[in-house]
Every structure is written in structure tokens, then in C-alpha cells.
Amino acid sequence: MGRFSKMHGLGNDFVVIDARTGPVAMTEARVRAIADRHAGIGCDQLIMIGDAPDADVSMQIFNADGSEVEACGNATRCVPLFVGRDVTIRTKAGLLDARLIDGGASVDMGAPRFEWDAIPLAYAMDTLTMPASWEDLPAPAAVNVGNPHIIFFVEDLDAVPVERLGPLIEQDPLFPQRVNVNFAQMVGDRHVRLIVWERGAGLTRACGTGACATAVAGIRRKLTSGPVTVTLPGGDLVIDWTPGGTIQMTGSATHVFDGEADWTRF
Missing domain, CATH: 3.10.310.10 (Diaminopimelate Epimerase; Chain A, domain 1)
Structure with missing residues (x-):
């Protein structure tokens, strides 16, 4: 049996699994089954907290469709609440710094990037006012x-x-x-x-x-x-x-409940 916490940031909800005590094998099919709101636990994203050589913890992020993604701001605010203290977090997007505040957390999300190939886009173009749009939408x-x-x-x-x-x-x-x-x-x-x-x-x-x-x-x-x-x-x-600086994000993070599950059943 593996322990998990159900958490959310502004209603964006997560199943948070602590893999520091033992590895948890995750496949796309297993993530989809856990995320299913009718036959599983239900979540927008599944979060795996692990060890990291250069940070307090690592964070893996899986969307409900099973795909692994680089970043999730709402989940990042939940990590110091889950761990119980201010933490540095190793993610695919880089090293993040998250600290507890009353009712939530404040996170240094790092520096944004604007180069077309860092977005990434399929070909070079201005990313401030893109020469592209869809239907009646303005240039993004x-x-x-x-x-x-x-x-x-x-x-x-x-x-x-x-x-x-x-x-x-x-x-x-x-x-x-x-x-x-x-x-x-x-x-x-x-x-x-x-x-x-x-x-x-x-x-x-x-x-x-x-x-x-x-x-x-x-x-x-x-x-x-x-x-x-x-x-x-x-x-x-x-x-x-x-x-020229990094992004500071501040907002709520909420612990809903703790549970146990046999991940091999998903």
C-alpha cells in the first residue's frame, strides 16, 4: 500500500505521492486510471515527490491524460505544505524555491523565456505579438x-x-x-x-x-x-x-485528505 495526499491550489487538484520512502512505478495508463474521477481517485495532475541530489525534493508532474510535463505552479505551492517546511524543488523546468506563507505558499518560478525555439514554436517569429491567430482572436x-x-x-x-x-x-x-x-x-x-x-x-x-x-x-x-x-x-x-528577473507567484494551497492505495490495482 502506498500513501498519498489529495491537495489543491485554487481548485486545481492533485494526487500527491511520496516516493522518497520507496519507488513508485508510473505509466501513462496508471496515471490515467488514478486520475479518473469515477473509477480512480480523481485529479487534474498526479505529483510524485522524490529525493534530489541538488535540492530538498524532486517533483514529477503528470497530467490527467498520462503525459509528463515540466511545470505546474499550483502543484509547486502545495509541495512545501506537503513536506511541512520551506523547500527547494528540482523539476524538469529547473530548480524552484517555495516557502510557506499563511494559507499557502510563495514560489520563485524562475525567469521566463521568449525565444521562439524556447517556447517552442515550429519556426521563427516574434513572440511578443505573434503574426498568427485563430478566427477572431487578436494576435497572441x-x-x-x-x-x-x-x-x-x-x-x-x-x-x-x-x-x-x-x-x-x-x-x-x-x-x-x-x-x-x-x-x-x-x-x-x-x-x-x-x-x-x-x-x-x-x-x-x-x-x-x-x-x-x-x-x-x-x-x-x-x-x-x-x-x-x-x-x-x-x-x-x-x-x-x-x-530581467524571476517570477514570484503567491497564492493558496490546501491539503484535503490523506489516503492509502495499492498502485498495482490501477
């Missing part, structure tokens, strides 16, 4: 914050057919590793509303890396300045970034 920006994001700043967020356009854009050949799709509306000088179609997960209550990417894109376009409050369906995150 692209940012890599450990994983790839495209951001559309729209006039009326409620008018965007997110569930139709999200998967269409996610799987466009322009994005060889697929992409997270952010639809944003400025609602104040330092306040943005955001809905994210997540790569491999679809619509979720919140996306931490999406909030980071959107705030960075807004600051680069001079639509806003940090700190930026990003309102997602699950609640608010505060993102701060100064060009």
Missing part, C-alpha cells in the same frame, strides 16, 4: 515559464468559445510540444481575468504557470505592471515580475 504572445504558453488578451472573456478554440490551438502544428492556451481580459490597472485551456488537462479551476505567463506577457506589452492580481475561476493569484 508566447512565453515559456518552464512549460509553453500562448496568451490572448481579449475585450470580452465571456464571449470566447474556450472549449472549442482551446483544443484546436493546443494541438496546432505551430506548437511541436503542444501548448497551454490562456484567454485573458484586463479588468483593472493591475488586475486580469484569466481562463486557461491546459495542455493535456483541458479546463481546470486554475493554472499557476498560466497566471505567471499571462502576467509576464501583460507587463511586456505594457498593459500592466507588477504585482498583478490574476483572477481565475478558482480564485486569485498574485504574480510579480520585473524584466
